Amino acid sequence: MGMIEIMKKAGMEAVGAANPVNILFGEMISLDPLEVRIDQRFILTKEFLIIPESLTRYDVDLTHDHSCEPGVSGKALFKLVIREGLKQGDKLLLLRVQGGQQYVILDKVV
Incomplete structure (x- = not known):
């Protein structure tokens, strides 16, 4: 790994450390397969979700x-x-874990 790549990686880690979690709203659009839509922007599948x-x-x-x-x-x-449990159409409150690869479903929003 060259010096530029090391500096880029360090910069990304610093940004991530300053912003460890994000709070997001989503909607359960399907149970089988499990899918959650986030702010009309993208859809998360079960591989990215942590369900308590x-x-x-x-x-x-x-x-x-x-x-x-x-x-x-x-x-x-x-x-x-x-x-x-969760149902299609439920409004959800989610936390994006640092790095953005996993999302914890905190609760339903009523």
Whole structure:
């Protein structure tokens, strides 16, 4: 690597250090494949996104046995949704990690 390339690299690293993160707004445009549009400028795919557990869907299958009379039993099975997770059309608040290669989805914007 020549002296000019070393100076360019050092300059880029200095700029990055002065501006370690950017806050951006985006919109979930697709879940499969995962795609987020940022400020109408570009689209991020799953390779560039970090999604916290708090924004993933979480549901639980519940079984309840309610016997009312001897010899008679009824079972109810249903899915209880604890967290909806991300959906198409959600407005998102994102952080761009230093270097711009990864984006953390902080939360939904309401």
